[in-house]
Amino acid sequence: TAITITEQPVSVSVPVGYSFMLRCRAQGCTSLQYQWFCQYQSDCCLIPGATNQDLPIIAERTQLYTCRVNDLHRNAVFSDWVKVEVHQCVARGLPPRLWRGEPVIVLNPSEQRVELGQPLQLQCAAMGVPAPSYQWYRNGNLLEQQKRKKLWITHTKVSDSGTYLCCASNSHGEHWTNAVDVHVGGGEVILAPAKHLQLFHLVFVLATGKIALLVGNNRYQHHPNLMAPVRDVFELSRLLEHLGFQVVSLLD
Numbered sequence: 001t002a003i004t005i006t007e008q009p010v011s012v013s014v015p016v017g018y019s020f021m022l023r024c025r026a027q028g029c030t031s032l033q034y035q036w037f038c039q040y041q042s043d044c045c046l047i048p049g050a051t052n053q054d055l056p057i058i059a060e061r062t063q064l065y066t067c068r069v070n071d072l073h074r075n076a077v078f079s080d081w082v083k084v085e086v087h088q089c090v091a092r093g094l095p096p097r098l099w100r101g102e103p104v105i106v107l108n109p110s111e112q113r114v115e116l117g118q119p120l121q122l123q124c125a126a127m128g129v130p131a132p133s134y135q136w137y138r139n140g141n142l143l144e145q146q147k148r149k150k151l152w153i154t155h156t157k158v159s160d161s162g163t164y165l166c167c168a169s170n171s172h173g174e175h176w177t178n179a180v181d182v183h184v185g186g187g188e189v190i191l192a193p194a195k196h197l198q199l200f201h202l203v204f205v206l207a208t209g210k211i212a213l214l215v216g217n218n219r220y221q222h223h224p225n226l227m228a229p230v231r232d233v234f235e236l237s238r239l240l241e242h243l244g245f246q247v248v249s250l251l252d
Contacts, residue, residue: 002028002029003026003071003076004027008080009080010022011083013085013127013129014085014087015059015095016060021054021057022054022065024055026069026077029071033051033069034067036055036068037067037068038065040063059086060086062084066079067079085131101129101130101170102175103168103169103175105177108178109178111181112181112183117156118155119155120152121152122136122150122166122182123151126168128168133147133169134166134167135169136151136165137164137166139162140232151164158185161185163238164182165178165180179238212248213250214237214247215250216232
């Protein structure tokens with residue numbers, strides 16, 4: 001109790017080769033000494049020479065870190081364990097040169113077709129400093145229990161069908177994944193929306209070179225945040241793409 005950590009290190013999610021600092025600050029009755037440790041898989045080891053409040057890191061692989069703080073009376077406390085997640089392949093999601101740590105999506109979920117009662121897993125990933133938090137949505141509605149990179153439903157129901165997307169956010173902002181369709185059903189043959197549209201194509205002659213720009217504003221300066229624009233933009237995007245449009249959709 002003689003030592004109090006006043007600033008805990010924070011987890012980050014960064015591209016390989018990225019340079020940054022982990023910070024730990026503490027207060028005590030005497031002068032304090034710092035020592036950083038790292039853990040890779042099951043091996044935990046002291047980092048030689050890492051005896052300052054700040055630990056400089058060049059990201060190479062995903063590891064866990066903690067800092068031990070002790071005083072002259074042999075009191076010691078450890079900081080929270082934090083995760084440094086390192087992304088090796090981020091060609092399309094690589095942050096710009098002036099990246100300030102805002103979320104950057106590096107893995108989008110993929111469309112799924114699952115049998116009724118079978119498990120469903122959707123996965124996404126984002127970089128960010130601090131590491132982003134995640135929130136999944138289905139048909140524009142927030143899924144209270146789905147707050148991880150991986151969305152997992154053990155036994156799917158028909159009501160689990162829909163359009164899913166995930167929001168990655170941190171103190172610098174937020175970013176949305178692509179929206180993907182999930183189809184849950186039995187062995188029966190279901191005429192998918194795309195098949196219905198093919199029937200319409202037999203009747204209507206579709207023009208070429210059609211471009212649609214969709215802008216959904218969720219946030220207004222003098223109005224509560226909205227959720228409907230997110231759902232509307234992605235549902236209209238899907239519909240217009242089926243109709244042969246090139247779609248550019250933007251949020252905020």
